[in-house]
Amino acid sequence: MSNQSAEDRLIARYFAPIAKDPGALGLVDDAAVLVPPADCDLVLKTDPIVASVHFFPDDPPAAIARKALRVNLSDLAAKGARPLGFLLSLALPAEIGDAWLSAFAQGLGADAEHFACPLLGGDTDRTPGLLTVTIAALGAVPRGTMVKRSSAQPGDRVVVTGTVGDSALGVRLRKQPELAASWGVDAAGRAHLVDRYLVPQPRLAIAEIIRRFASAAMDISDGLAGDFAKLCRASGVGGDVDVTRVPLSGAARAALDRDPSAIEPILTGGDDYEILATVPAAQLGAFRAETAARGVIVSEIGAIAAGPGEGRLVGRDGQPLKFARPSFSHF
Amino acid sequence: MSNQSAEDRLIARYFAPIAKDPGALGLVDDAAVLVPPADCDLVLKTDPIVASVHFFPDDPPAAIARKALRVNLSDLAAKGARPLGFLLSLALPAEIGDAWLSAFAQGLGADAEHFACPLLGGDTDRTPGLLTVTIAALGAVPRGTMVKRSSAQPGDRVVVTGTVGDSALGVRLRKQPELAASWGVDAAGRAHLVDRYLVPQPRLAIAEIIRRFASAAMDISDGLAGDFAKLCRASGVGGDVDVTRVPLSGAARAALDRDPSAIEPILTGGDDYEILATVPAAQLGAFRAETAARGVIVSEIGAIAAGPGEGRLVGRDGQPLKFARPSFSHF
Numbered sequence: 001m002s003n004q005s006a007e008d009r010l011i012a013r014y015f016a017p018i019a020k021d022p023g024a025l026g027l028v029d030d031a032a033v034l035v036p037p038a039d040c041d042l043v044l045k046t047d048p049i050v051a052s053v054h055f056f057p058d059d060p061p062a063a064i065a066r067k068a069l070r071v072n073l074s075d076l077a078a079k080g081a082r083p084l085g086f087l088l089s090l091a092l093p094a095e096i097g098d099a100w101l102s103a104f105a106q107g108l109g110a111d112a113e114h115f116a117c118p119l120l121g122g123d124t125d126r127t128p129g130l131l132t133v134t135i136a137a138l139g140a141v142p143r144g145t146m147v148k149r150s151s152a153q154p155g156d157r158v159v160v161t162g163t164v165g166d167s168a169l170g171v172r173l174r175k176q177p178e179l180a181a182s183w184g185v186d187a188a189g190r191a192h193l194v195d196r197y198l199v200p201q202p203r204l205a206i207a208e209i210i211r212r213f214a215s216a217a218m219d220i221s222d223g224l225a226g227d228f229a230k231l232c233r234a235s236g237v238g239g240d241v242d243v244t245r246v247p248l249s250g251a252a253r254a255a256l257d258r259d260p261s262a263i264e265p266i267l268t269g270g271d272d273y274e275i276l277a278t279v280p281a282a283q284l285g286a287f288r289a290e291t292a293a294r295g296v297i298v299s300e301i302g303a304i305a306a307g308p309g310e311g312r313l314v315g316r317d318g319q320p321l322k323f324a325r326p327s328f329s330h331f
Numbered sequence: 332m333s334n335q336s337a338e339d340r341l342i343a344r345y346f347a348p349i350a351k352d353p354g355a356l357g358l359v360d361d362a363a364v365l366v367p368p369a370d371c372d373l374v375l376k377t378d379p380i381v382a383s384v385h386f387f388p389d390d391p392p393a394a395i396a397r398k399a400l401r402v403n404l405s406d407l408a409a410k411g412a413r414p415l416g417f418l419l420s421l422a423l424p425a426e427i428g429d430a431w432l433s434a435f436a437q438g439l440g441a442d443a444e445h446f447a448c449p450l451l452g453g454d455t456d457r458t459p460g461l462l463t464v465t466i467a468a469l470g471a472v473p474r475g476t477m478v479k480r481s482s483a484q485p486g487d488r489v490v491v492t493g494t495v496g497d498s499a500l501g502v503r504l505r506k507q508p509e510l511a512a513s514w515g516v517d518a519a520g521r522a523h524l525v526d527r528y529l530v531p532q533p534r535l536a537i538a539e540i541i542r543r544f545a546s547a548a549m550d551i552s553d554g555l556a557g558d559f560a561k562l563c564r565a566s567g568v569g570g571d572v573d574v575t576r577v578p579l580s581g582a583a584r585a586a587l588d589r590d591p592s593a594i595e596p597i598l599t600g601g602d603d604y605e606i607l608a609t610v611p612a613a614q615l616g617a618f619r620a621e622t623a624a625r626g627v628i629v630s631e632i633g634a635i636a637a638g639p640g641e642g643r644l645v646g647r648d649g650q651p652l653k654f655a656r657p658s659f660s661h662f
Contacts, residue, residue, distance in 0.1 A: 028565050044365060
């Protein structure tokens with residue numbers, strides 16, 4: 001249309017086609033509308049990603065889109081929630097053109113469909129600053145059942161999904177490709193580590209199992225060491241994680257065997273997007289059976305102790321590990 | 332605590348004290364929880380503001396916070412929704428320090444309380460880019476009653492709240508202070524115009540009246556000319572707004588009398604955050620009485636015609652005005 005703005009055209013061309021939910025109103029209204037499911041609480045999360053901070057500006061646009069959505073879905077999964085939809089705020093530097101936007105929207109639409117989390121609305125602006133993708137995700141849990149960080153109990157077992165540390169090693173490989181040789185990591189191992197940074201795997205497949213079994217949970221975004229400490233602090237308990245039981249991928253194991261200092265990025269580097277949870281000991285067997293049935297590997301790595309105390313990572317020698325910087329922070 | 336991150340400390344110090352809603356969980360969990368009101372639809376909106384794009388970097392931090400929230404509340408009001416709460420994503424350049432954050436949080440907390448729209452959660456990051464404040468706001472309407480843009484009917488009257496164009500003149504005065512003299516705007520007039528840009532007034536006081544009376548509505552963020560055209564396009568109707576009836580403040584009127592070219596920023600400059608609505612002619616009297624009782628001035632400025640057509644602004648000579656750029660866009 002003659003007096004349609006550039007922003008309207010961009011939205012109509014790239015984002016309206018992936019906003020199929022009726023509540024998105026074709027992205028032509030001021031706001032989206034969502035009918036909340038009956039007898040549910042809403043679970044709300046926003047976590048933006050910024051170029052050069054959370055991703056490399058030359059990452060594939062589809063991967064940037066998927067990461068932007070997935071870091072939020074990871075939180076919903078850790079809270080035991082199923083996704084309802086999301087809002088997108090996109091700040092685009094001038095150099096972002098049609099090819100980039102087309103690939104970005106395609107990646108976003110594919111993930112929205114895969115995770116049943118529709119794009120409901122948002123905003124797009126040009127910025128003289130950095131490419132920033134801010135997603136606010138909404139999920140739902142049956143009334144009163146959101147899994148908190150603050151409810152771990154003494155005696156609970158500490159569990160973690162997947163493997164830890166891949167992403168932190170992957171980002172180092174992106175910055176210093178020569179590390180692959182000194183770590184003895186082959187091409188497949190390198191690809192695994194780099195991909196874990198590029199596109200996280202939100203554990204939505206077991207969100208409902210987390211909700212039924214976990215006494216407390218959070219997703220690991222700032223490193224296992226710091227995030228376990230946060231969970232214990234929020235719950236007013238102590239606890240030990242046995243570092244020898246922390247699950248590592250083959251590539252991370254290879255790197256650690258050659259370079260023992262890799263333990264620090266593995267445990268504190270962040271961007272894991274795995275679920276750290278506490279489960280009552282009596283229910284651990286059933287929890288593991290159900291998660292295994294959904295194809296998600298869960299490892300038991302420690303136990304919660306009576307508090308007040310602190311969440312510690314304990315090494316082979318039985319001594320707590322000390323890190324220069326236990327929790328990843330952009331500050 | 333010893334291993335609390337800088338981000339955690341910042342949140343605990345400045346934002347936890349203003350996040351009093353129980354659903355915010357003290358801002359120490361991964362996500363917020365919200366019990367949706369019974370028999371309501373959720374209304375969802377996100378609209379970020381970026382330094383040097385939507386505000387001046389040296390604006391008072393409390394004003395930046397209030398603008399960030401209010402541009403979203405303005406959309407909720409136009410949709411007939413009452414606010415439920417919001418999520419905040421804050422991207423902070425390195426130079427932002429304690430004094431700035433303290434004033435920002437204070438302004439945000441005051442508005443959250445004033446508009447009964449609590450801070451529920453969010454994220455704070457340092458950025459090498461521009462200061463960006465992204466708010467995602469949630470509101471509620473009784474099931475099925477959100478006021479859309481797309482439902483204006485032929486014969487409806489076109490109304491607008493408050494005055495139009497102040498903000499666009501205010502931003503020009505900020506950039507070119509010498510315009511005040513050529514516009515014949517005194518100190519009080521200048522303060523009025525500049526303040527209208529700095530801190531918008533969301534029309535939540537009449538949100539419920541909009542919901543009961545308006546056949547269609549939107550907030551004016553990109554200028555009356557372009558936004559009226561958008562409303563007509565979304566509704567598949569035409570319509571004329573009589574430019575001589577568009578409500579102007581005393582200061583804007585003074586500027587326009589001295590400088591007829593000011594009509595273009597007044598009608599296309601954006602950032603008004605007033606509500607543009609259509610109301611069935613038979614209900615206009617009751618609508619005006621109820622809005623007046625809430626202290627909000629509403630002006631009747633035009634009428635909707637059968638479509639398809641376009642939404643036009645018609646001048647004193649009965650001819651449609653042509654603008655170089657009818658709708659404000661950052662693109």
